[in-house]
């Protein structure tokens with residue numbers, strides 16, 4: 001474990017983006033028009049929690065922007081909720097766009113650079129009913145949405161993330177069944193979804209650049225360090241290598257090489273039109289997992305994921321452990337994407353840790369890893385901690401707590417965890433430049 005103090009401030013460029021990351025469904029509250037609200041209604045949240053008001057951002061994101069400002073961050077990542085902006089196909093809600101304009105202005109007023117995600121797991125109900133990203137028309141529909149958002153918000157933001165974790169969206173929704181639409185073992189469907197996400201991303205990339213010349217556009221890639229459960233087992237090693245390539249590189253390799261996602265590439269498909277459609281590489285990095293062959297896990301193609309109990313871990317998920325905390329893995333994540341030759345942003349990193357047992361160590365060690373990478377000349381431009389206040393953690397509901405601030409969803413009271421003070425101090429020591437109100 002690396003506990004070294006983070007005092008080599010000069011290594012961080014003054015305009016390094018120090019931020020916190022969030023997503024619309026997890027923080028806004030009061031929206032029943034997306035597939036996650038429907039999933040919750042069907043009793044699919046493992047904790048049986050309701051998203052309810054979430055962190056009440058739709059009415060009052062500004063109270064959390066104040067908290068973020070008190071930490072000294074100069075950037076904040078949020079997402080826009082498609083189901084609010086286009087509640088029915090072709091029907092645009094100007095009031096929703098106006099609310100997002102208000103939020104982005106509020107960030108600028110507090111010296112924070114907004115990073116806006118266009119799609120963070122949620123789909124409007126009408127879009128889900130059409131088959132979501134399995135449907136070929138999803139690409140044009142997402143393009144229409146993108147155009148509308150950039151036209152409305154483009155003067156207030158230039159950093160755009162098209163999709164959050166396309167690899168998680170496809171594998172949890174169509175292979176592991178943990179996310180809506182809850183399909184299990186649909187390997188080919190997951191690949192088709194990934195292909196359409198690549199095409200939708202590339203279209204969005206071009207649309208944004210057509211409307212905004214100096215836009216900075218990428219996506220957020222979830223990266224997991226995989227290790228064979230029994231390194232002496234050839235089967236575990238093979239499975240581990242397979243999962244590593246399929247999960248960590250499936251979307252990325254299409255953007256890098258114009259290749260269709262496996263197994264569609266084996267069927268002769270390619271995607272030359274998506275090649276090089278990114279201005280930066282965005283990485284979400286949390287954990288390391290062991291991969292083993294398990295003959296009883298038929299539905300997940302004999303794959304079993306585990307975490308050795310003696311390894312550092314945050315709180316466990318309701319059914320499965322969240323993962324080993326392994327800050328050194330950040331280097332592997334960054335190295336995985338060096339072939340892109342693009343600036344790198346860590347768009348998410350954090351740990352579920354209600355009692356703040358290991359979060360301080362996670363933050364310090366991760367920042368120390370970043371210092372090492374910067375010293376070696378890696379073009380690292382930003383770090384976003386997930387997250388500011390506890391929020392609604394998808395299928396885990398309120399069970400997993402990732403916040404620098406503890407949130408009581410019933411009273412909406414916020415209480416800083418020790419990590420909040422620590423993160424503020426480290427940002428200050430790194431010499432973060434907070435821009436004046438614009």
Ligand code: FCB
Nearest residue numbers: 023164165222386393402
């Ligand atoms: C990431 C998601 C984010 C949040 C964190 C804990 O995979 O992008 O919404 O759930 O995990």
